[in-house]
Amino acid sequence: MRTTETLTGRRVTMADVASVAGVSKITVSRALGGSELVKAEVRTRICETAAAMGYRMNLAARDLRLRQRKRIAVVVDMPATNDRPFYDPYPLALLGGIMQECAAAGFAIVLTTSDPRMGAEAQDASGIIVLGQGVDHHAVRSLTSLNLPLAVWGADDGVEATMGAEVVGSDNRLGGQLAARHLIARDRRRFVFLGDTHHAEIADRAAGFAQGLAAGAQIVAQRGCDFTREGGRKAMADIVHEGVAFDGVFAGSDLVAIGAMQAMTDAGFRPGVDIAVVGYDDIPAAAAHTPRLTTIHQDLTGAGRLLAATLLSRLDPERFHAPRTRSLPVTLVARET
Structure with missing residues (x-):
């Protein structure tokens, strides 16, 4: 059986973890992916072994094996200014809903903005969620060239549909x-x-x-x-x-x-x-x-969850059912003005 000392100087592989844990590579792969096909106590032992050995999953190899990336890019279409900060409920509440839904589905989030200097961050993803359509839909137009599934927070006036994007918004x-x-x-x-x-x-x-x-x-x-x-x-x-x-x-x-x-x-x-x-x-x-x-x-948090659910249903229709609605209700909150 290998020990962690023999691995010094090179990257730990899944085969190394399997050898130390006394299981097969496929069992390690399933355990690290959270599969219920592996008993809970075995999953725990494998995860602890991998952590102790400093194992890092090769995401590119995993994506190639699964024929699907497990990452979703969230593009926030707003400039970084003190007058409209990113920690306001828009977009923060939307992001919270998106992360809740994606995490439950086993997808990671790559967060970026519509700044052209950061455009490459969205390319290495399974799909894209755009928070904001931009003036005359410029954000969506600039991302359609990537040929990835798109879900957009905004208003459905038919323009995004011609570009193959799903629009989610409030009424x-x-x-x-x-x-x-x-x-x-x-x-x-x-x-x-x-x-x-x-x-x-x-x-x-x-x-x-x-x-x-x-x-x-x-x-x-x-x-x-x-x-x-x-x-x-x-x-x-x-x-x-x-x-x-x-x-x-x-x-x-x-x-x-x-x-x-x-x-x-x-x-x-x-x-x-x-x-x-x-x-x-x-x-x-x-x-x-x-x-x-x-x-x-x-409801911006609910909107984020609906956005993510809509995109996930495009990525894997058999696993994720398409939401019945793309529009969220609104209410008036009467105060002093």
């Missing part, structure tokens, strides 16, 4: 309608919409908002802006400077709404009193802000 049109109904119920009639409608999700939220308006209500101003507080602040400051008369605001995200409220406060308005405001996402900052922001809630 953005309903979210817009809920915002409109809430503002009208507060006796508001002249509205501002803030958000870049070049993004499919924001376009759907704006369309739903317009559809939800009652007779006599109208959108008096609409401005595109970044998904940041500063973007919302600048857009609202411009509207106030132009002298637009309005009594309600629907913002495409909570960060934009919070920035807009800052501009209104600076101009002498009282958000929630003079002007009613509704955001979108229901991030913690919405509840922590003063006044507390009314917003549209979407």
Whole structure:
């Protein structure tokens, strides 16, 4: 029987582990893969032996043997800025749901961004999950050349379907309608919409908002802006400077709404009193802000799990069943604004 000392100076192989553990290579392979074909006590002994010997699985060899990589690339389509940090619920809550689903299925996650300098990170994967479609779907367009299964968080307007991608999202049109109904119920009639409608999700939220308006209500101003507080602040400051008369605001995200409220406060308005405001996402900052922001809630952790389940069903339809839906429900959370 081999000992670990005889292996000094070279990489430990699966055959070495099998020899020390007194089992076959296939048993070691199954045990390290968590297969229930190997008794629990034998799996434990093999895993402990492999760890003690410093064995590292050759992922390339495993993938070749299984004819499938066990890695999923998650591409976050947003720049790294202090005004919209990666540790916000978007994308962090989405990532948590993705990792929960993938880990249970035995897939590892490779996390990267849509920065072209990091594009190679997504190539060595079984499939790709894209968090954000980008302006005019640019993120998805840039990744389709890899010819890998794609699942995208966003809004289904048919563009991704032509590229073979699956789109998972919340019911953005309903979210817009809920915002409109809430503002009208507060006796508001002249509205501002803030958000870049070049993004499919924001376009759907704006369309739903317009559809939800009652007779006599109208959108008096609409401005595109970044998904940041500063973007919302600048857009609202411009509207106030132009002298637009309005009594309600629907913002495409909570960060934009919070920035807009800052501009209104600076101009002498009282958000929630003079002007009613509704955001979108229901991030913690919405509840922590003063006044507390009314917003549209979407289950981002559940969305992450649905994204992963959708992609896994593309990778292995026999093992993973396709989810019945690609759209998550939304609800309005009424607070002080």
